[in-house]
Amino acid sequence: MSLILDHVNYVYGEDTALAVHALKDINLVIxxxxxxxxxxxxxxxxxxxVQHLNGLMRPTSGAIYYNGEDIHDKDYEKKKLRSKxxxxxxxxxxxxxxxDVFKDVCFGPKNLGLSQKEAELRAYAALKxxxxxxxxxxQSPFDLSGGQKRRVAIAGVLAMKxxxxxxxxxxxxxxxxxxxxxxxxxxxxxxxxxxxxxxxxHSMEDVAKYVERIIxxxxxxxxxxxxxxxxxxxxxxxxxxxLAAPQVTYIMQALARQGMEVDTAVTTIKEAEQxxxxxxxx
Amino acid sequence: xxxxxGNAMGIIKTDKLTFEYIRRDEEGNVEGITxxxxxxxxxxxxxxxxxxxxxxxxxxxxxAKHINAxxxPTEGTVWVDGMNTQDENHLWDIRQxxxxxxxxxxNQIIGQVVEEDVGFGPExxxxxxxxxxxxxxxxxxxVGMYEFRxHSPNKLSGGQKQRVSIAGVIAMHxxxxxxxxxxxxxxxxxxxxxxxxxxxLNDVEGITVVLITHYMEEIIHADMVFVMDQxxxxxxxxxxxxxSRVDELKELRxxxxxxxxxxxxLRQKGVNLPEGILTIEEFTGALMAVSGNK
Numbered sequence: 299m300s301l302i303l304d305h306v307n308y309v310y311g312e313d314t315a316l317a318v319h320a321l322k323d324i325n326l327v328i329x330x331x332x333x334x335x336x337x338x339x340x341x342x343x344x345x346x347x348v349q350h351l352n353g354l355m356r357p358t359s360g361a362i363y364y365n366g367e368d369i370h371d372k373d374y375e376k377k378k379l380r381s382k383x384x385x386x387x388x389x390x391x392x393x394x395x396x397x398d399v400f401k402d403v404c405f406g407p408k409n410l411g412l413s414q415k416e417a418e419l420r421a422y423a424a425l426k427x428x429x430x431x432x433x434x435x436x437q438s439p440f441d442l443s444g445g446q447k448r449r450v451a452i453a454g455v456l457a458m459k460x461x462x463x464x465x466x467x468x469x470x471x472x473x474x475x476x477x478x479x480x481x482x483x484x485x486x487x488x489x490x491x492x493x494x495x496x497x498x499x500h501s502m503e504d505v506a507k508y509v510e511r512i513i514x515x516x517x518x519x520x521x522x523x524x525x526x527x528x529x530x531x532x533x534x535x536x537x538x539x540x541l542a543a544p545q546v547t548y549i550m551q552a553l554a555r556q557g558m559e560v561d562t563a564v565t566t567i568k569e570a571e572q573x574x575x576x577x578x579x580x
Numbered sequence: 581x582x583x584x585x586g587n588a589m590g591i592i593k594t595d596k597l598t599f600e601y602i603r604r605d606e607e608g609n610v611e612g613i614t615x616x617x618x619x620x621x622x623x624x625x626x627x628x629x630x631x632x633x634x635x636x637x638x639x640x641x642x643x644a645k646h647i648n649a650x651x652x653p654t655e656g657t658v659w660v661d662g663m664n665t666q667d668e669n670h671l672w673d674i675r676q677x678x679x680x681x682x683x684x685x686x687n688q689i690i691g692q693v694v695e696e697d698v699g700f701g702p703e704x705x706x707x708x709x710x711x712x713x714x715x716x717x718x719x720x721x722x723v724g725m726y727e728f729r730x731h732s733p734n735k736l737s738g739g740q741k742q743r744v745s746i747a748g749v750i751a752m753h754x755x756x757x758x759x760x761x762x763x764x765x766x767x768x769x770x771x772x773x774x775x776x777x778x779x780x781l782n783d784v785e786g787i788t789v790v791l792i793t794h795y796m797e798e799i800i801h802a803d804m805v806f807v808m809d810q811x812x813x814x815x816x817x818x819x820x821x822x823x824s825r826v827d828e829l830k831e832l833r834x835x836x837x838x839x840x841x842x843x844x845x846l847r848q849k850g851v852n853l854p855e856g857i858l859t860i861e862e863f864t865g866a867l868m869a870v871s872g873n874k
Contacts, residue, residue: 340737340767444636471764473635473794474835500767503838540769545838545860552864558871567838571845578851578871 301328301351301383301462306360308346320346322518324360328462328496333488335505335526336498338515339540344498347515348464351496352383381410384460388467390451394439399425399450402439406458417457424457425450427491429483445476449483456487462494463487469504477501481508502544506530506565514541527563546570589662591756591788592624592647592678596656599642599811616642618811619656624790624804626755629782631799631819632792634808635833640792643808644760647790648678661755676705679749683761685741694736694744695720695729701752712751719747722785723777739770743777750781756788757781763795771795796823797837800858807832824855839863 308321320343328334328351338344349355350362353369353376362369369379387393396402403424407417425435428449434442439450448468455463465484469477485508488495499505505512505526512529514522516539522529530536533543533551543565550562550570559580560573599617602610617639624630634640645651646658649665660678663670682688691697698716707715720726723743733741742762749757759778763771775798782789791799799805805822807815809832815822822829826836826844836844843857843866853866 339769473833475635475830475833478835542768546842549839549842549860549863552860553867556864556868558868567842567845570842571849574842574846574867575849575851 300330300365302326302363303350304361304363306350306357306362308343308350308355309358310346312358320518321350321357324520326513326520326523328494330461330494331492332494332511333485333509334494334496335509335512336496336515337500337502337505337512337541338521341517342515342539343518344515345466348385348466348496348498351462351464352385353379354385377410381458382460383462384455384458384464386452386455386463386465386468388470390455390468391439391444391447393451393454394447397438398436399430399439399442400435402450403453403457406454410458420457420459421453424453427456427487428453445472445479448472448480452480452484460493462496464496464498466498467500468497469499469501477504484508502530502542503546506544506546514539526565530565531563589659590623590628591626591661592622592790593659594620594622594646594656595658596621597643597646597653597658598655599639599646599651600654615811617646617653620811620813622806622813624756624788626788627782627786628803629779629789629801630791631802631805632790632808633794633796633799633805633822633834635794638808638832639811640808641760642811644680644758644790644792647756647758648680649674650680676752677755679752679754679757681742681745681749681757681759681762683764685738685745685765688745688748689733689741692732693729694725694731694733697733697744698729698748698751701748705752715751715753716747719751720744722750722781723747724773737770738766739773742766742770742774746774746777746781750785750787754787756790758790758792760792761794762791763793763798771798794834796835796840800837807834820856820858822856823858 303324303326306321306324310318310320336344350357356370364379367374394402396405400421403421404417407420430449439447468480481504484495497509510525512526513520514529522532530543530547533547536542546567547565550560550564553560554562558577560577564570564573597617597620600613600615603612603614605611620643632640646653649671652666658665660674663674665674689697691700695716698719699712702712702715720729723746725740725743725747733744763774778789778791779801781787800819802819805817805819806813807822814832823836823840826841829836839860840857843853843863847853852870857863
């Protein structure tokens with residue numbers, strides 16, 4: 299189950315005076331079960347890229363293959379793809395509309411042509427996956443807190459049983475604890491189901507804590523594609539393109555400059571703690 | 581930036597400020613009463629940089645809306661520059677003295693051209709035309725957006741739009757500016773730009789700033805920090821004092837910068853570091869001192 303992007307280009311407003319080459323020769327392989335972070339400054343092409351992954355947008359040139367099939371082939375069923383690649387937009391709670399939480403989560407599966415019974419089973423499972431207790435199922439979605447609404451919206455996508463889950467800034471607008479709760483829930487979901495997760499985020503600290511691979515976009519191209527430790531070594535280049543490394547990486551760099559023998563490729567607080575304690579005990 | 585208090589009352593003062601609202605169900609029947617702000621006392625001096633932190637739902641935005649009389653207290657009193665916000669005669673004076681910037685950059689700009697939007701406020705105040713343009717120029721320069729004065733606001737980034745909104749407020753020459761989570765919808769660069777502009781307003785222009793946020797990194801230079809929880813003030817102190825109380829902050833659903841948390845974790849493992857570390861420099865200094873003593 300993999301998604302392959304092969305020389306993908308996208309130009310907004312092609313053949314007009316306002317043409318913008320938003321994706322430039324993108325070549326990526328998204329294998330099964332990876333936890334990927336997608337970072338990039340505003341305007342780098344992240345959102346454009348992500349909307350190509352579930353076929354919402356079509357490349358100007360190049361091809362996209364899902365499980366070996368060209369998703370823009372005239373005989374390919376896009377509807378099938380949309381249930382396999384689930385995309386959760388920013389502020390997904392803006393999509394909520396039904397009279398109660400449970401009905402809202404049933405909406406997606408019903409649209410896939412499932413029976414009422416099957417849709418309900420899916421909805422129940424999805425709501426459990428996002429950690430929402432059944433006391434909320436028959437409440438109006440609009441009575442919930444921001445973080446809860448967000449979880450309902452994510453459940454709506456999970457009810458489609460995607461193999462790849464893409465979340466565009468799932469923590470936007472939440473308070474610090476709310477942010478941790480949503481990301482922990484997503485990490486737990488990934489561990490339990492083996493789903494592939496792509497997390498689009500502006501928080502280097504969040505990305506460093508959860509993902510095993512980071513793709514850095516800059517002005518429509520892939521700048522780096524590697525594990526977090528490697529990517530954040532390039533903190534100077536990242537700064538030049540409007541990004542940064544997690545604060546913890548800068549702390550270790552500062553300590554190393556003062557003569558402390560620590561691994562400067564550290565990207566999380568836990569690693570930093572271990573490194574510093576090790577250095578102090580020598 | 582702190583200044584001596586000239587008169588007895590600060591620029592903003594609240595006395596047992598309480599705000600309740602009635603919750604109704606779909607049919608309009610009363611379900612209950614929520615006490616969004618619960619007996620809050622504040623006394624803010626002219627020139628202070630005050631931060632109000634709190635998790636979503638803590639009451640911080642509701643509190644902020646009392647300062648420029650968008651909301652009126654259910655109980656208690658709010659004074660702005662000595663004027664009671666519930667006194668109708670003073671409403672427009674209060675709104676001129678206490679300007680507010682909101683969260684969503686797209687909701688606050690109405691002009692087709694940046695300089696026209698900034699001039700809107702002073703124009704409504706009846707400021708003479710020539711002076712309007714002077715104010716527009718100085719406000720845009722203060723937030724670093726003067727080169728964009730002839731641009732359409734549509735093409736600006738979130739951070740740039742927020743800076744234009746701030747310029748629009750300071751063109752009215754308020755004594756104090758309240759910013760309600762101004763960076764919540766911005767990316768890290770936009771956030772940095774807005775925080776820098778706000779600090780400059782306080783440091784250079786001497787405007788009192790009340791910044792409501794849940795991003796701890798933004799408040800390091802505040803004079804005073806209030807942490808809200810369930811409508812009341814749960815913690816009050818300087819940034820250093822507040823940052824020292826990591827476990828309490830976590831219980832209040834807040835977070836500290838990584839450097840503060842790292843120092844805290846090491847301290848718990850027996851490393852002799854002070855609490856309330858705010859910056860990387862402080863951290864490296866303290867840690868090198870500890871390792872030097874081995």
